[in-house]
Amino acid sequence: MTRRATALLVVLSIGPSATLLLGVERLRTQARAGFANTISGTDLVVGARTGAAALLLHAVFRIGHATASVSWASYQEIARHPRVRWTIPLSLGDSHRGFAVLGTSADYFRHYRYARTRGLDLEGGRPLEDVYDAVIGAAVARELGYRLDQPIFVAHGAVDAGTARHDDKPFRVVGILRRTGTPVDRTVHVTLAGLEAIHLDWAGGMRVPGSAVSAEEARRQDLTPHSITAFLVGLDSRTAVFHVQRFANEYRKEPLLAILPGVVLQELWDAIGVAEQALLGVSALVALVGLSGMVTALLAGLNERQREMAVLRSVGARPRHVLALVVGEAAALAAAGIALGVGLLYLGLLGARSIIQTRLGLAIEIGLPSRHEWLLLAAVLVAGVAAGLWPALRAYRYALADGLTVHV
Amino acid sequence: MSEPVIEAADLEFGWAAGPPLLAIDRLAIPAAQRVFVHGPSGSGKSSLLRLLAGVVVPRRGGLRVLGTEVPRLAGSARDRFRADHLGIIFQMFNLVPYLSVRENVTLPCRFSARRCRQAEARGGAAREAERLLEHLGLGAEARSGRAVTRLSVGEQRRVAAARALIGRPEIVPADEPTSALDADRREVFLRLLFRECEREGATLVFVSHDRSLEGLFDRALALADMAPPRGGPGA
Numbered sequence: 001m002t003r004r005a006t007a008l009l010v011v012l013s014i015g016p017s018a019t020l021l022l023g024v025e026r027l028r029t030q031a032r033a034g035f036a037n038t039i040s041g042t043d044l045v046v047g048a049r050t051g052a053a054a055l056l057l058h059a060v061f062r063i064g065h066a067t068a069s070v071s072w073a074s075y076q077e078i079a080r081h082p083r084v085r086w087t088i089p090l091s092l093g094d095s096h097r098g099f100a101v102l103g104t105s106a107d108y109f110r111h112y113r114y115a116r117t118r119g120l121d122l123e124g125g126r127p128l129e130d131v132y133d134a135v136i137g138a139a140v141a142r143e144l145g146y147r148l149d150q151p152i153f154v155a156h157g158a159v160d161a162g163t164a165r166h167d168d169k170p171f172r173v174v175g176i177l178r179r180t181g182t183p184v185d186r187t188v189h190v191t192l193a194g195l196e197a198i199h200l201d202w203a204g205g206m207r208v209p210g211s212a213v214s215a216e217e218a219r220r221q222d223l224t225p226h227s228i229t230a231f232l233v234g235l236d237s238r239t240a241v242f243h244v245q246r247f248a249n250e251y252r253k254e255p256l257l258a259i260l261p262g263v264v265l266q267e268l269w270d271a272i273g274v275a276e277q278a279l280l281g282v283s284a285l286v287a288l289v290g291l292s293g294m295v296t297a298l299l300a301g302l303n304e305r306q307r308e309m310a311v312l313r314s315v316g317a318r319p320r321h322v323l324a325l326v327v328g329e330a331a332a333l334a335a336a337g338i339a340l341g342v343g344l345l346y347l348g349l350l351g352a353r354s355i356i357q358t359r360l361g362l363a364i365e366i367g368l369p370s371r372h373e374w375l376l377l378a379a380v381l382v383a384g385v386a387a388g389l390w391p392a393l394r395a396y397r398y399a400l401a402d403g404l405t406v407h408v
Numbered sequence: 409m410s411e412p413v414i415e416a417a418d419l420e421f422g423w424a425a426g427p428p429l430l431a432i433d434r435l436a437i438p439a440a441q442r443v444f445v446h447g448p449s450g451s452g453k454s455s456l457l458r459l460l461a462g463v464v465v466p467r468r469g470g471l472r473v474l475g476t477e478v479p480r481l482a483g484s485a486r487d488r489f490r491a492d493h494l495g496i497i498f499q500m501f502n503l504v505p506y507l508s509v510r511e512n513v514t515l516p517c518r519f520s521a522r523r524c525r526q527a528e529a530r531g532g533a534a535r536e537a538e539r540l541l542e543h544l545g546l547g548a549e550a551r552s553g554r555a556v557t558r559l560s561v562g563e564q565r566r567v568a569a570a571r572a573l574i575g576r577p578e579i580v581p582a583d584e585p586t587s588a589l590d591a592d593r594r595e596v597f598l599r600l601l602f603r604e605c606e607r608e609g610a611t612l613v614f615v616s617h618d619r620s621l622e623g624l625f626d627r628a629l630a631l632a633d634m635a636p637p638r639g640g641p642g643a
Contacts, residue, residue, distance in 0.1 A: 003505075307501035314461065314498070315571070316491020316519035318484055400483070404463045404496075405454065 006301065010294045011336045014384070017290040018341025021283040021376055022369065023348065028276055029372075030364045032269060035061075038182040039232075039261050041113035043241050046070065046078065046248050047230030049255035056264045059090055059230040062100040062183050065158065066092055069227040074254045079231070081247060083240035086111045088232040091195055091225065094154050094166075099140050101154050101188045103195035103225070104128075109135075111234055114182050124148055125175030131193045131219055135175035139185035139357070146173055154190070154198060156206075164206065166198035169215040181363030193223035233258075287380055291387045294333050298326060298391040302398075309395060310404050319399040323392045330388020334381050342369070342377070411475060412436040413578060413611050414460065418469035418636070421455050428467070430455040433636040435629075439578070442602060442612045444622050447631030453615040456631070457581045460613065461494055462486035474578055491520035495572030495610070497582040502568035503556045509549050512556060513537040513571045523575025533574070540570035544600050562593055566600065573604050580605060581613045586621065598624055 039060050047055040048068035057063040079087040088111055091103030109120050109127040125148050128135055136146060146152070150173040156164040171190055179185055197218035201211050213221070235244060241260060248258035309322055346366065353364050369377065416435040422428040430452030437443055447453050458464045459471055463486075465479040472478070474493055478486060490496075495516065503512045517524040517533040527533040541550040544566040549559065556564065565585055572580050582601075586594040598621065605612045614625065622628045 308504050310498070311502060311504055312515075313463065313487075314490070314494075314496040315516045316487055318487045321519075402458065402463055404458055404461055 003301065003304070006297050007333060010290075010297050010333050011340055013293045014287070014290040014334060014337025014380075015340030015344060017283070017287040018338045018377065018380055019344040019348065020286050021280075021380065022341065022345050022373055024276075024279050024283050025373055025376060026345070026349070026370075027364070028279075029370070034181070034363065035265060036262075037115040039114060040116045040118075041111075041234065042232045042261055043235045043238070044233040044245055044248070044258045045230060045261050046233060046256055046258045049257040052257065052259045052264045053268055055230060055257055055259055056261055056268075058092065059232075060183070060261065062092065062102075062187065066229045069229055070231065070256060071227050071254055072225050074251060074256065075228055075231055077253075078233075078244075078248055078251070078256075081244055083235050083237070083244055084233055085236045086234040088112060089192060089225075089228045090230050090232065091192055091227075092229045093158070094156055094195070094198075095158050096140075096152060096154055096188045097144060099137075099186050099188050100158075100183075101190060101195075103190050103192045103228075105192060108189065112184075112232070114180055114184070118180070120180070120184065121178040123176045123178045125173070127175055128189065128191050129174070130172075131191055131197055131223065132169065132171045132215070133174045133191060133194070134171040135177060135189040136173055137177050137185040137187045137189075138179040140188055141176045146176070148173055148176065152188070154188075154195075156202065166202075168212065169198045169218065181357075192225045192228070196223040196225050197221070287383070290337065291334070291380075291384055294330065294337075294384065295387045295390055298330060298388060299394070302326075302391055302395055305395075306398070309399060313399055313404055317399075319396050322399040323396040326392035326395050327385060327388045330392070331381070331385045334384025334388075337384070338377050338380055413439045413474055414613070415472040416469065419459070419466050419471055420468040421452070421459055421464065421466045428452075430459070430466075430631070431635045432456075432469075432631075433634060435634060437611060437613065439611055440606070440609050442605065442624075442626040443614065444625035444628040445613060445615045445631060446617060446619055446622065446628065447615075448617055452631055453617075454583065457496070457583050457613075457615060460579070460581050461496060462490050488520070491516060492522040493578050495574070495577040495580045497565070497568045497572045497580065497585045499584040499587060500561075502571075503559075503564055505555075505557050507556065508553060509541070509546070509556055509559070509567055510534060510537050512567055513541065513550075513574055515571060516575055516577070520575065523577065526575040536574050537570065540573055540604065541567070543604060544570055546570070562589055562597070565589070565597060569597075569601055569604065573608060573610065576608050577610060579611045579613065582615065584616045584618075585614075586616070587618065591620075594621065595624070 045055060045059050047059055048070055050067060054064055058066055075089060078084070086107055088108045089105055092100060094101040106127055112120055123138065125135070134152060140146065151170040152173060153165050153167045153170055156166060171194060177184065197215070200218055200221060201208050201213045233244065235241060245258040245260070248256050312322065349364060349366050353366070356364055414435065414437040416432045419430070419432040420428045421430040445453065445456065459466055460473060462478045462481070470477060470479070476489065478489060481489060504515070514533040514537050517527050524533065527536040530536050538547070538550045541547055546563060546566055549563065556567065559567065568585070586597055589597060601612070
C-alpha cells in the first residue's frame with residue numbers, strides 16, 4: 001500500500017536528521033570532555049614563546065610541530081622556583097612508525113594526571129630508568145603488537161619513512177601503560193638522555209658521516225639535554241599560578257610562554273564555538289526539512305483519506321477526533337523517525353569510535369543520551385506534533401464543514 | 409398511527425444564496441418502513457442524506473428525526489445523535505483500510521454509548537459483529553484476519569451493512585449501495601439488508617437513481633414530487 005510506503009519514506013527522512021542533531025551534540029560534548037580530561041592537575045605549561053594554542057596543542061596533544069625550544073638552563077631555573085613542586089620535561093620531534101616519541105623524565109609517571117585524578121598505571125614492566133628504556137602507550141602496544149623487551153628504533157622527525165632512522169641505537173620496551181583514552185596511549189616514551197644519545201652524531205637532520213658514535217660509546221658521554229620542547233609545572237598551591245606564570249613570561253634570558261591549560265582550552269572552545277553553533281544550526285535545518293516532508297506527505301494524503309474520514313464521521317466521530325487522528329499520526333511518525341535516528345546514531349558511534357580513537361586519541365563513550373540530548377529529541381518530537389497541526393486543522397475544518405461527502 | 413421517525417416540513421437546503429439543492433414540502437416516514445427515494449443525479453439525494461445525518465443544516469424549515477429537531481442541535485450534539493441513531497451505508501469506500509473487518513463493524517460502538525449498550529446486552533460488540541457478519545454471509549471473514557482492502561466490492565458492502573446495523577440504530581440511510589453490483593447480487597444484497605432491518609426494526613431510507621429496484625420496497629418517493637408547488641410554499 002502506498003500509504004505504508006509514504007510513512008516509511010517520512011520516517012527515513014526524519015531519522016537521519018535526528019541522528020545528525022544528536023551526533024553533533026554528542027561529539028561536541030564528548031570531544032570537549034575528552035580534551036579537558038587529557039591533562040589534569042597541571043598548573044602551567046611552559047614552552048618557547050610561540051602561541052598559547054599552538055603550545056598547548058603541541059605539548060599536550062602532540063598536534064603540530066615545535067618551531068622553537070626551551071634551553072635546559074632556563075628549564076632548570078624555573079624548575080627551581082620556590083613555589084614549584086614538580087615539573088615534567090617534554091621533548092618532541094621524533095616518531096616511531098607513526099607514533100610520537102616523547103622524551104621525558106621519571107617525573108612523568110609520578111605526576112602526570114588525566115581525567116581529573118587518574119595517574120598513569122603500568123599494564124606491565126617498569127618506568128624509565130636506563131638511557132635506552134622505552135615505555136609505550138596502550139595503543140602502540142596493541143597496534144604494533146609489541147611486548148616487553150622488544151627492541152625498537154626511533155625515526156628522526158615526525159614521519160617515519162625508513163630513511164632517517166636512528167637504527168644504530170635501539171631502544172628496549174621496558175614498560176607498557178594501561179589504556180587512558182588520551183594521546184598518552186599513542187606515545188612512545190623514552191628518556192631525555194636517550195634522545196640526546198641518538199642525536200649525538202646527527203646534525204641538520206641527518207647522520208654526520210665519519211663521526212659515528214656507537215650505542216655503548218654514547219652512554220659514556222654527557223647526555224644532559226641541550227633543550228626541550230616544553231615542560232609541565234605543578235605548583236605548591238593554586239594561588240601561586242599567576243606569580244609563576246609572570247615569572248616565566250618575563251624571564252629575561254630567553255623568550256618563554258607560560259599558559260594555564262584550562263584557560264587556553266576554554267579559549268579554543270570559544271573560538272570553535274561559532275563553528276559549533278553553525279553546525280547545530282545546520283542540523284536543526286535538516287530536521288526541519290525532514291519534518292516538512294512529513295507535513296507534505298500528510299497533506300497530500302488527506303485527499304486520499306477523505307473517504308476514510310467520511311466513514312468515521314458517519315459513525316459519529318467528531319471533528320476533534322479527526323484532528324486527534326492526524327496529530328496522532330504526525331506524532332507517531334516523528335517518534336518513529338527519532339527512534340530510527342537514535343538507532344543510527346549508536347550504530348555510527350560504534351563504527352566511528354575506533355577511528356576517532358586512532359586519529360585523536362580520544363575515547364568517545366557510548367552511553368545513554370544525556371539530559372541535553374533528551375531535550376533535543378523532545379524538541380524534534382514537539383516540532384513534529386506542531387507540524388502535524390497544519391494538516392490536522394485542515395482535516396478538522398473539512399470534517400466540520402461536511403465531511404460526509406467525498407469530492408472525487 | 410405512531411409518530412413518524414422522520415418528519416420534514418418546508419425543508420429547503422442549499423449553499424449561500426444560490427438555488428436550493430433540495431426542497432421538500434412534506435415528508436413523513438413511519439418506523440420500520442422500507443423507503444425507496446429516487447431522483448436523477450443532482451436532484452438532492454445526497455443532500456437529503458446529509459440533512460438526515462445532521463452534517464449540514466437546512467436553510468429553512470424543520471426536520472424531526474425520532475422526535476428531535478436535529479438542525480436545532482449544536483454540532484457536537486448532532487454528531488452524538490448520528491452516532492446513536494443512524495447507521496449509514498455509502499455508495500463506495502465504506503471501510504477504514506487500517507482496521508480489520510471486525511473492528512470496522514464495531515466502530516459505531518466506539519462512538520455511541522447507546523449502541524454500545526445495545527450490543528453489550530446481546531453478548532458484546534464482538535459477538536454482535538460476528539452474528540451480523542454471519543447473517544450477511546461473511547462469517548468466515550469475521551474470524552479471519554484478512555485486511556479489508558482484500559475484500560471484493562460486494563463483500564465490503566456487506567461489511568458496511570453489518571456496521572450500519574450493529575447496536576440497533578433506528579434509521580439506516582443508504583446512498584446507492586447497490587450500484588456497481590450486477591443484477592443478481594443486487595437483489596441478494598437487498599434481501600439480506602431487508603431481513604436484517606426487519607429483525608432490528610430499523611427504518612431503511614434507500615436513495616438511488618436505479619428505479620428497477622423500486623418494487624422491492626414498501627414505499628417509493630420521488631424527490632421531484634416532494635418539492636413545494638410553484639408559486640410559493642404552503643400553497
